[in-house]
Amino acid sequence: MNPILVLFLVLQVFGQPPGNVFQLGFLHCDDVEGSSAYVSYRTSASAASIAIDRLKRENRLVGYDFNFTILYDQCDENVAAGMAVQLFANYNVDVLIGPTTNIPAVPVFSLAYFYNRPVITWGLTSSAALDDVTRYPTAGILSIGSRSIAVAFREVMLEYGWDQFVFAYSLEGNDEKCETLRDDFQDMIAYYQDLVMSYSVQITDHSEAGMLAILKDASTRGRIIVPCFHEGNSRGLHRRWMLVAARNGFVSEEYVYIFPSLRSKGYVVPQPGGTVRYPWEELGKGPQPSDQEALIGFQRSIFIVDMQGQGGVGSNYTQFEEEVIQRMRQSPYNCTDACSGPTYQQAATYAGQLHDAVYLYGLAMEKMLQEDPKQYRNGTEFPKYLVGTFQG
Template structure:
């Protein structure tokens, strides 16, 4: 059942008992906990607490003095038809001023079009990362706080060029109903097709991500590529992939395995309690088997499988401690203003994208403040186009430095993260984008002793000297023709 939840609360600390209060009606489209994958990334019960945390900052900075919020929430479950029906209800019957969500690409496109018709701001977050959402002519009232997978493709190009790689294989999981990796693959492929010196040598969709099937897939890849990029929806799939690398001995110096992601966790996960922590993200690393799975005793094997692996992922924020923020999200969801009885950290951990919801809500408060200061919206809450125009600019959020470009889209910053010889993660490269143009900042002086330390300082080749099958080695002239040369010299004498 997709029930609507209504919250109405008064920010007394903002307006200090002034009788005349402006009401901001907020609509939220968000998944419940019905789908485990959606719940993990952006579910209602483990994300809502990010909103009062953002309101705390809005209050502290005095951005919306004399304003009050009401909330109406629908669980659209990332379903396009449900999202379309609920957004119509929110706009027609409830008269909301802004909508947060949907959190998935397909539903976000539907709601973005309707938001354009009503001229209401649509503040997307979560898994809404399709480049199509940045089309200002089509979606002038849509804000994207996450960044886009098209820019991820450009970050991949930067990494390939940095190490003189011309070709790579691309593997992507299709066992996700929302096809997140499929959207990423499409945008990456579009970028690569526009490059004259880089190409995808092998591509495969993977519906069965079991360990045995991944070993079958990687065996086929080994005859076609040495640089392998992959996208998987679930942490267990990534761990299976690492185990497959270990079992097939494809975690050696000859191979480069790059996970492409858009979660800002790198080698980490959303879990913040464990016996081992990833240094960069401050969370439990992907090689540790997650809760809910029976122990298999192979955490160390998965860790060894990761020795030649990297991540190209959103920047990992250093402005907020992951564990502290996750705890605060769960705590605040259970108190003012939502008083959510089901939001218990005993059963739920803060969602992967809760940080992005926080920054999206704060961005709306910031943009509304700017719009009001500009003189627009004096007769009520400003329209969507004006709000989105005033999202432009830079602030430091929980997800790091947030720079919003001319069309309301975040200019993402990517980290290229790998493992040192001690199997501890390190950010080797920072790639910020500004209006679609990326710049590389190297976080090392000598790649041999950092990036490639674990391989004895040698940069892997995208094509082995002897070819993928090992039968194309250059002929050693003297080894093969020395007797004939000597004979020729003797005859000549």
């Protein structure tokens, strides 16, 4: 695909920064299976323009221009590395926004350090390995990682005075989540030394009989059980687990089930077309008598989730989603025929994080330019300016 160059001009009041124009580079995945609903270019890219408009409305970085260069890594590690070199060496970008998935982020973060340029990633980049500030000192991460989930889990445990748990994990639809989460739980336990993972067991048989066998085994080791399944609560495994627990006497007041999950809204499961279902409802079959049995199980559960990067979703976010879709059809994106299918009529799940990444970059630049304009593209100096709060 050809790169897209976008120029936003802001009325000049102060002198231009060194370099005259902020050069923003983006790495996107375009219609890649497995990631489209979350980070597709066709349903997210215009969020960056919305962020620029917000900076203008708030009179931030007045007098500065923004140039966008968009390339496509297609969620592929090797392509991402090549595209990152192009952005840094050929397009001479001041910051790289992306990639949006874990594996491509590793070489891109390393290249950003080599070129000493800031990089801000969003979307599905949740690996705790990316949090290594010694290895990746020029990086900022907008997405919530499994390490953050582990820390939040600890807070819940301490709040209720619990200190032991059993970890049961599945590799069904392996997306690296559960093994990474298990490792991050163990790291968290070793660091704080106030919780105990009394048992860890892999769920290899996902039938009701297989899950019952695991429940029987786990219940002999503890009553606080932490099941880990594929991201997004989209395969019905959470429901099957709680249904088996409810049918076989594992949902008494003795038991608590804590589901730590990224790309999830917990008790609300987004469906294609913008609809939702509850996790105790059977996937794709309409109301079933067993839904009420599963509901009994979920009444003994706690979800710890990232809300798919959206926080408390209200009407303002719905308006944002609609604007993302509308603006993809407008200049400079001009995505008309390619964005006309029903799949592209709902904003990508993490489009809000792309907005926040660009907006946060603007806030950081505002601080850096006040202190030392010459450092505006110094990657190793950049992360400390990301600290702060704002309404995303």
